Amino acid sequence: MRTSAALALLGAAVAASLLARHTASVAAIALVLFLVCLRAPRGRRWPYLIGTAVSSLALFVVTPFVETLGSHPVWTGPIVPVLGQLDVTHEELASALFQALRLAAVGLAFAAYALTVDHDRLVGAAAVARRSVLGVALATRLVPTLERDAAGLVESLRGRGVAVEGLRRRASLVSPLLAGSLERGLNLAEAMEARGYGRPSRTRIPSAPWRAIDRAAILVALALVVVGATWL
Amino acid sequence: MAVAQAERLTFAYPDRREPALRDVSLQLEEGEVVLLLGASGSGKSTLVRALAGLVPHFHGGRFEGRVEVGGRDTRSCRPAELAGTVATLFQDPEEQVVFTHVAREVAFGLENVGTPPEAILPRAIRSLTAVGAGHLADRPVAQLSGGELQRVCLASALALDPRLLLLDEPTSQLDPEAADDLLELAAELGSTVVVSEQRPERVLDVATRVVFLDAGRVVLDAPVDEARGWLGAHRPDWARKAVPPDPRSGSDVVCRLRHVSYAYRADSLVVDGLTLDLRCGEVAVLVGPNGVGKTTVAKLAAGLLQPAVGSVDLHGRAAMLLQDPGRHVVRERLDAEVALGVGGDLPRARRALASVGLAGHEQRHPRDLSSGERERVALASVLVTEPDLLVLDEPTRGMDPTRKRELAAHLRATAEARATLVVTNDRTFATTVGDRIVNLGESAEQNLVAAAHG
Numbered sequence: 001m002r003t004s005a006a007l008a009l010l011g012a013a014v015a016a017s018l019l020a021r022h023t024a025s026v027a028a029i030a031l032v033l034f035l036v037c038l039r040a041p042r043g044r045r046w047p048y049l050i051g052t053a054v055s056s057l058a059l060f061v062v063t064p065f066v067e068t069l070g071s072h073p074v075w076t077g078p079i080v081p082v083l084g085q086l087d088v089t090h091e092e093l094a095s096a097l098f099q100a101l102r103l104a105a106v107g108l109a110f111a112a113y114a115l116t117v118d119h120d121r122l123v124g125a126a127a128v129a130r131r132s133v134l135g136v137a138l139a140t141r142l143v144p145t146l147e148r149d150a151a152g153l154v155e156s157l158r159g160r161g162v163a164v165e166g167l168r169r170r171a172s173l174v175s176p177l178l179a180g181s182l183e184r185g186l187n188l189a190e191a192m193e194a195r196g197y198g199r200p201s202r203t204r205i206p207s208a209p210w211r212a213i214d215r216a217a218i219l220v221a222l223a224l225v226v227v228g229a230t231w232l
Numbered sequence: 233m234a235v236a237q238a239e240r241l242t243f244a245y246p247d248r249r250e251p252a253l254r255d256v257s258l259q260l261e262e263g264e265v266v267l268l269l270g271a272s273g274s275g276k277s278t279l280v281r282a283l284a285g286l287v288p289h290f291h292g293g294r295f296e297g298r299v300e301v302g303g304r305d306t307r308s309c310r311p312a313e314l315a316g317t318v319a320t321l322f323q324d325p326e327e328q329v330v331f332t333h334v335a336r337e338v339a340f341g342l343e344n345v346g347t348p349p350e351a352i353l354p355r356a357i358r359s360l361t362a363v364g365a366g367h368l369a370d371r372p373v374a375q376l377s378g379g380e381l382q383r384v385c386l387a388s389a390l391a392l393d394p395r396l397l398l399l400d401e402p403t404s405q406l407d408p409e410a411a412d413d414l415l416e417l418a419a420e421l422g423s424t425v426v427v428s429e430q431r432p433e434r435v436l437d438v439a440t441r442v443v444f445l446d447a448g449r450v451v452l453d454a455p456v457d458e459a460r461g462w463l464g465a466h467r468p469d470w471a472r473k474a475v476p477p478d479p480r481s482g483s484d485v486v487c488r489l490r491h492v493s494y495a496y497r498a499d500s501l502v503v504d505g506l507t508l509d510l511r512c513g514e515v516a517v518l519v520g521p522n523g524v525g526k527t528t529v530a531k532l533a534a535g536l537l538q539p540a541v542g543s544v545d546l547h548g549r550a551a552m553l554l555q556d557p558g559r560h561v562v563r564e565r566l567d568a569e570v571a572l573g574v575g576g577d578l579p580r581a582r583r584a585l586a587s588v589g590l591a592g593h594e595q596r597h598p599r600d601l602s603s604g605e606r607e608r609v610a611l612a613s614v615l616v617t618e619p620d621l622l623v624l625d626e627p628t629r630g631m632d633p634t635r636k637r638e639l640a641a642h643l644r645a646t647a648e649a650r651a652t653l654v655v656t657n658d659r660t661f662a663t664t665v666g667d668r669i670v671n672l673g674e675s676a677e678q679n680l681v682a683a684a685h686g
Contacts, residue, residue, distance in 0.1 A: 108559035122338040134330075142331070144374075149559065155536055156560035160573035161617050176562045184327055188531060191328035192288050193389070196315030196344030205339055206349045 002210065003121040009115075010109045012221035016228025017105035023094070025232035026101040033108035040115035047143055048114060056100040063096035064088040068131035114140045138188075142181065149177055201223030235396050236260040236283055236318075236426040241297035243278060243287055248318030250376075251294070252278040254448040260396065260426065265419045266594035267435045267456070268428040269463075269470060270445035271632040272604030276428040277323070280398045283426065284320045285311035304394055315639065316345040319389035320398040323603060323630070324556075325381040325405070328356055334360065334376070335369040338388045345392060359391035360384070364415060378405035379522030386414060390421070399427045404629050407521045407657045408434070430478070430604075430632050432470055436460065444470075448463060469633040474663035477644060481667070482511020486621050486651035487533050487550070494528055502528045505542070508670060510621060510651040515643055517662045518655045526655045527555065527625055529672065534623040544599055548620025555625045557610030566601075566609055567594040573617040584616035585609070587642065589635065604630035610640070617651070625655045632659075640665040 010033075021031040037045055048160045065083070070091025077086035123130065153173055154164045164170060196202075237259045244251040248503050253275045260266060260283075265430055270276050281287040285306040288295040292445065298615040299306040302317040338356035347355065365383040368376065376384065382405050382641070389397060389620035397419060403411035412434055418425050419438040429435045436442070443461030444452035452462050463471035487510040494503040501550045502525040510516055512532060518526045531537040534552035551573070554560065563569040582594055588608040593601075598609055607630050614622065622643075628636050636658070643652055643665055656662050662669060 037613070106606050118332075120331045123331070123362075140329070152556075153560050153562070155531075156554050156557060157562070157572070158536055159534060159554055159623075160613050161549065161551055161619075162572050173562070176560075179599060180559055180561070187322070187324065187327035188330070190286055191322055193290055193311045194284050194286060194315060194318075194320045194322075194332060195328075195330075195341040196312045196392075197340075198310075198312045199315070199344055199346070201346040202344050203346050203349050203352070204343050205336075205352050 001217055002208065002214040003118055005214040005221075006117055007113070007122065008221040009217050009224075010113050010222040012228075014106055014109045015225045016232060017102055017109075019135075019225070019228040020232035022232060023098045023101060025228075026098065026105055028103050030105040030108055033105060033112055036112045037108055037115055044144060045111070045115055047147055048107075048111035052104055052111060055107060056104040059103050060096045060100035063099055064092035067092050067095060069095055114143065145184070146177055146181060149180055153177065233262075233298075234259045235262055235303040236299070238279075238282065239298045239300075241282060241299055242294075243282060243296070244294040245278075246292045248293075248368060250411050252446075252448050253282065256297075256445075256448070256450055258443065258450065258453065259425050262395075262424060263422060265425045265427065265433060265439045266439055267439035267442045267459075268426055268445065269432055269442060269467075272430075272630065272632060273602045274445040275448040277400055277447055277602075278448075280320065280400045280426065280428055281397065282306070284398055285309060285314045286320075312344070315341065316392050317394060318396045318398060319394035321382075321385050321389050321402050323401045323404060325378070325385040328385055329373050329381070332373055334365070334371050334373060334384050337373060337384060338391050341388055341392050341393045355391050355475075356387075359387040362390060363387045364413065376593065377523045379407065379410050382406055383410075383414070386418075387415045394423055394574050397421065397425045399425065401428055401430060401630065403429070403431065403434070405522075405626075405657075408659050410522060411657070430628075430630065430636075432463075432633070432662065433660060441537045443657050463527050468664045469637050472633070472637075474660040476663055477665070477667065479667060480514060480647070482514030482651065484547070485509045486512050486547050487653075488534060488545045488546075489529070489539075490604060491542045492529075492532055492539040492544060494525075494529075494532060494537060494540050503532065503539075506672075508533075510653055512620075513648045514667045515652040515654060515665055517666035517669045518653060518672060519657070519659075519662055519669055522657075523673045526672055529654045530623045531619065546621060549617070550621040550623060551614040551619035551623060552623040553614045553627055555612055555629070557613075558598075558601075558606030560610070561598040562607070564597055565594065566590065566596055566598055569598050569609060570612045570616050571614055581612070581616055584612040585616065588612045589638065602630070604632065604635065608635070621651045621653070623653045623655075626657065627654065628656060628658050628661045636661050637664070675684075 013029055013033060017026050020026050037049060065086060070089035072090040073087045074090060074103050075088045079085050119140060123137050150173060157164050238256050238342055241253055242251050243253045243255040256279065268276050278287060283298050283301060289310055301314055330339055330340050335356050338359055339352050342352045342355055357366065357369055360369055363383045363386050368380060368384060397418060402414060406414060415435055415438050427435050436456060439456050441455055442452060443450055452459060454462060460471060473627045489506055489508045492503055493501055495501045506529060518529060520526055530549055530552065534550040535546055536552060561569060562570045562572060566585060567578050570584050571578050574580050585591060585594060588611050590608055598606060609628055640661060653664060
């Protein structure tokens with residue numbers, strides 16, 4: 001399938017999950033996207049899946065405390081300055097679940113994009129805003145690159161007899177990782193400039209022709225958005 | 233007409249008072265293969281960048297004099313506009329890769345310079361085939377070894393069919409055979425080639441001319457035969473043949489690998505049934521082609537990996553210097569970085585820094601150092617821990633011959649206190665430092681000294 005068709009499908013899934021009004025519909029979209037992510041190699045997919053799960057769970061936990069909705073309390077807590085009376089209602093829990101599933105669907109769509117879409121073909125296919133598309137493709141690579149750098153850093157420290165255990169020790173690696181990432185970015189920018197990036201007269205590898213499956217994917221994407229807005 | 237020329241070029245990086253290049257004048261003629269030599273920090277990489285137009289456009293700084301490439305003044309012409317006329321292969325191939333698949337990566341430069349669309353992929357494939365990497369065209373870049381990636385980056389440069397090819401330490405990650413192949417290929421291109429190298433011995437055989445930089449100045453610019461004589465007289469470390477050390481056999485076994493196998497993926501063993509003893513007082517050197525499993529063996533010995541089959545018995549403490557240690561910088565001062573492994577003992581860290589020639593630099597930020605200097609900091613970071621087993625993976629990358637000689641002398645002088653395992657593709661260093669060479673590409677161990685003495 002063409003990269004642009006795959007991207008249209010993922011975009012439509014995100015749009016449908018944001019437009020849908022029923023929790024079960026959003027859950028179904030999230031489930032399908034989760035299954036798509038499972039097609040990626042186990043070693044690559046876990047940072048995306050864990051990141052999505054943690055942020056969705058955090059949203060589910062926080063939402064009932066910051067939202068005021070419904071009149072069927074499940075739990076009533078103390079009065080907290082500024083926030084007032086803490087309570088959790090059935091309606092707030094339902095709303096929290098809905099929002100968390102929406103976030104999960106969006107996160108999983110991004111994960112599916114990062115894990116399964118061929119970024120090279122995406123950049124090659126971009127007829128407009130090619131610089132932005134390339135920027136997004138390079139930024140998407142940041143996650144596995146940072147993961148590899150982190151593993152290298154931990155191994156290097158172990159080689160020097162320094163154990164990297166516990167949250168605090170691991171957190172202390174964030175700053176050197178970011179510094180390394182900036183350095184890598186500068187070196188890459190230099191290499192790209194030396195290879196002619198930014199010249200006005202650029203050409204590109206001819207794209208593969210549209211096939212039936214690509215056209216079908218675009219139709220399904222359109223239908224998904226319409227159904228999301230009207231029925232789901 | 234000269235392909236490129238520099239006239240009285242003086243350049244200083246921003247916020248540096250001392251110029252990196254001083255009054256450099258140079259003319260590069262069609263078809264020449266110029267070997268650029270000089271100690272770490274002598275200005276080789278800066279000169280390469282000046283010829284690519286990246287100095288001053290990308291780096292800024294103070295630029296005096298004039299550089300012309302293909303008849304165009306680099307001050308008025310951006311590096312991207314010079315691409316095609318010039319192509320550059322940088323030191324670290326990993327940091328120049330834009331795309332995730334090999335063929336697309338090679339095609340990137342061709343697209344940028346406006347190659348007709350239907351000619352892009354055939355030229356990319358032709359270039360990959362020319363460097364012996366045609367079979368890699370459909371592979372993801374992330375699955376390539378360092379040597380394979382270096383070939384792909386060379387193919388990216390060659391695909392542009394440049395008049396001037398700039399190679400900045402192109403063989404740093406290649407085994408000797410692959411390095412010889414790459415240099416012969418570059419020399420046969422017909423383009424003007426400038427090769428910056430720290431391992432001059434193999435490039436001297438293909439070069440037509442040698443330029444030696446010292447503190448940013450050209451101190452030698454001569455045909456290769458004349459240059460050999462000059463190097464012998466004025467820079468003996470750069471011309472010296474490797475001399476095997478007096479043989480020493482170790483005493484107690486510090487680390488014993490017995491029938492060890494290891495696989496990163498279930499379907500392919502990287503190490504298969506290896507048996508190896510590392511003894512106190514002995515420097516063992518591990519050599520072999522790219523991808524044969526040298527680094528994996530080193531990590532198994534150091535305890536960073538556990539064998540799938542077999543056993544590793546380590547008596548005492550191990551420390552290992554990994555490849556590319558410049559990337560693994562944690563602290564913001566050299567002494568604090570080195571002291572990490574000894575519980576923050578700064579005096580001890582400063583002594584270790586002095587032992588690798590970095591006394592007086594304690595307060596500098598590690599990321600402000602050149603790649604060769606970073607390697608030395610990393611070396612100090614493992615030496616300071618005074619391990620029973622010292623494992624060094626490619627410790628001489630980016631190091632000039634003088635520093636290599638000093639490192640070999642240091643390792644041999646302190647070898648009695650521990651067992652040492654060195655992984656290297658650097659033949660000269662292997663010969664100079666090793667009591668015993670273990671060739672992973674061959675089934676049997678060979679004792680270098682015994683072999684050298686017949």
